[in-house]
Amino acid sequence: MSVVPVREICRRAYEASLVVKELTTEVKDRVLVEMADAIDAAAARLQEANALDVAAAREAGTSATLIDRLTLTDQRIAGMTKAIRTIVDLPDPVGSVVQGWTRPNGLQIQQVREPLGVVAVIYEARPNVTADVAALCLKTGNAAVLRGSSIAQHTNAAIADVLTEVLWRQEDVPDDAVQLIRDTSREAALELLRADEYVDLLVPRGGPGLIKTVQENATVPTVIDGDGNCHVYVDATADPAMATDIVINGKTSRPSVCNAVETLLVHADLSADWLPKTLDALQGLGVEIRGDARTREVWPAAVEVQDLDWETEYLDLVLAVKVVDGLDEALAHINRYGTRNAEGIVAQDITVARRFARAIDSGSVFVNTSTRYSDGGEFGYGVEIGVSTQKLHARGPMGLESLTCVKNVVWGSGQVRVL
Numbered sequence: 001m002s003v004v005p006v007r008e009i010c011r012r013a014y015e016a017s018l019v020v021k022e023l024t025t026e027v028k029d030r031v032l033v034e035m036a037d038a039i040d041a042a043a044a045r046l047q048e049a050n051a052l053d054v055a056a057a058r059e060a061g062t063s064a065t066l067i068d069r070l071t072l073t074d075q076r077i078a079g080m081t082k083a084i085r086t087i088v089d090l091p092d093p094v095g096s097v098v099q100g101w102t103r104p105n106g107l108q109i110q111q112v113r114e115p116l117g118v119v120a121v122i123y124e125a126r127p128n129v130t131a132d133v134a135a136l137c138l139k140t141g142n143a144a145v146l147r148g149s150s151i152a153q154h155t156n157a158a159i160a161d162v163l164t165e166v167l168w169r170q171e172d173v174p175d176d177a178v179q180l181i182r183d184t185s186r187e188a189a190l191e192l193l194r195a196d197e198y199v200d201l202l203v204p205r206g207g208p209g210l211i212k213t214v215q216e217n218a219t220v221p222t223v224i225d226g227d228g229n230c231h232v233y234v235d236a237t238a239d240p241a242m243a244t245d246i247v248i249n250g251k252t253s254r255p256s257v258c259n260a261v262e263t264l265l266v267h268a269d270l271s272a273d274w275l276p277k278t279l280d281a282l283q284g285l286g287v288e289i290r291g292d293a294r295t296r297e298v299w300p301a302a303v304e305v306q307d308l309d310w311e312t313e314y315l316d317l318v319l320a321v322k323v324v325d326g327l328d329e330a331l332a333h334i335n336r337y338g339t340r341n342a343e344g345i346v347a348q349d350i351t352v353a354r355r356f357a358r359a360i361d362s363g364s365v366f367v368n369t370s371t372r373y374s375d376g377g378e379f380g381y382g383v384e385i386g387v388s389t390q391k392l393h394a395r396g397p398m399g400l401e402s403l404t405c406v407k408n409v410v411w412g413s414g415q416v417r418v419l
Contacts, residue, residue, distance in 0.1 A: 006191040009145060009179050010198035013118045016174035017143035021115045023173065025092040028138055031173055034166045036084040039131060042162045043077050049158035050127065057151055065256040065315045069125040070152055080131040080159075083383040087135050090382050093401050094141045108411040113404040115141035117200035120192055121385065122147045122214070124206035127155040132383045134163050134178040140403040143177050145199065147192055149206070150184035157182060186213075193218040203386045203398070223394055223402075225386035227313045228258025228341040230371045233330040233356065235347035236269040242368060243270075243346040244278045249370045250344065252285050256315050258387060259342045259374035263310065263320045265330045271298050271323045279321070287317045294323035310337045327352055331359050338362060340389040342374035363388060363396030 039046070050072040057067050093113045100110040119142045123129045130146055137144035148156035160180035167175050181188055193202065193213075199220040204210050207227075214222055232250055234243045250261035266275050271294060279289050279299045289295075290309050291302030302321065309320040310333070324330050334343055344366035345356040357365045364374045364387075374397060376384025381399025388394045394402040 003183050004179075006181055006183065006188050007195055007198075009176075009181055010118065010120075010192070010195040012176040013143040013145050013179055014198040016176040017115070017117045017141075019174050020138070020143055020177050021094075021117070021141040023141060025094075027172055028092070028141070029088045031166065031170060032084050032088045032135055032138060034169075035131070035135065035163055036081040036088075038162050038166050039077065039081050039084070039159070042158070043074065046077060046155065046158050046162070047072055047074075049154040052154045053127075053152050062151065066125050066151070068256050070127070070155070072127055072155055076128060080128050083128075083132055083377065084135045086377070086382040087139050087400070090139070090400060092139065093404050098406055105415055106413060107415055110409045110411070111406045112409050113401070114407055116403055116405055118143045118145060118198055119385070119403060120145040120147065120195075120199045120202040120220070122189060122192065122202065122204045122206065122210065124149040124210060125151055126205070127152045127159060129205060130156050130159040130180065131163065133385055134160075136383060136385050136400060136403060138173075138177060140400050142200075142403055143174075143179075145179055145181065145192070147181040147189060148184070153182070153184055156180060189213070190217055193220060196220045201403075205386050223386065223388045223398065224390050226341065226389035227339040228260065228387075229262050229311060229313045229337060229339040230259060230342045230344070230374075231263045231265060231330075231334045231338060232261050232344040232346065232371065233265040233324075233327070233334070234267060234270060234274070235327065235345060235349065235352050236267040237349040237352060238267075238270070238346040239348060239368075240270075240274050243274065244281060246344065246346055246368070246370050247278060248281060248285065250372055251282060251287055251319050252317065253370075253372055255317050257372075258313070258315075259371050260315070261319065261344070261371055262312065262314050263322065263333075263337070265322050265324050265333060266295075267330075268294070268323050268325050271295070275299065275321075275323070282319060285317075287319050289319055289321055291321040292323065295321045313339070327355065331356065335359075335361050341387055342366065342371040344369070344371045 098111040121133045196219045202220045202222045204214040205225045276299045289302040290305040296302045340362045342364045343360045343362045347353045353367045376397040384397040
């Protein structure tokens, strides 16, 4: 198969977007159901392609964390189809009126949601992103341009082929509504970053190297899906059993994802009793503890923490631990080292909890629950195109509404402006 140039893919996506934006909800949902069914039917085909990528990754000495993200299990294939079907069941934001009012001269002003146009995503390792982004974009009337990494090239291609085969069977949906850039070179990525005449939004989903490349080279509008250096602060008023459950879940349920806890901050009042017991439990689950001096006083088995640890997204069974004197010190630490992804507090004092939620600079704040819920599906978005760690135009997990913009539609009855 010949490789289509990146700019030509983007041009085709732009042309397709002009058609996709006018599709009815019924048409979009029908195609999405067909896509979900097609992925179900192609499970063996997808796993065969994925096995090639996993074998190559292992041979190259790729980390276990990255291989976990790459591997396409039966459960994850089922998760892809479930996500698409969930999107089908969600309300279509396109055409919805956000608000409206009537001016004294009789003009009716409406703010109406419409598609962005062409949405591009550059992503690493996770092949499920191929299906997630395609479904989100189609539901919101956008054309999707996908560019995965070389480590998942066979898997991404197989998923994209299944989706485009569904589009080929449609009379009212353009074939180019979903396209995969199959050139995984750096040059191809840079060309996508500069295709501003066609691309309306680009979301990078990957590590610091990818994010830096996007920030330094993109001329297209971007929303950064950044690191997840997430914290949990356990206040003196925390319920001890609840706090232990939340910390263990946040660190061990799936350490390779961006909403896993990387740093634990503990009020000094809990350091003598609660902290050692919790660290014992974490160690029993295979977690390496890196503690500050006050942590090591009560739990000597901890490795001495280094300054770099406070800013590290481990994506592994490693946890940095610091004992603090109170909320002010916890807030200062998180706002210095956090990455605006997900931050949590365990506290029974509602005043402390409310201040934490107000003061923390983050897209998502979790009070008495795990940061692992920082996820589009768990928020009721169906699935997410990414987790925005910036403030314009979206923040936190990005669902359907984040792939739309608002335009003003003005209805009149012949009014003309005099001055």
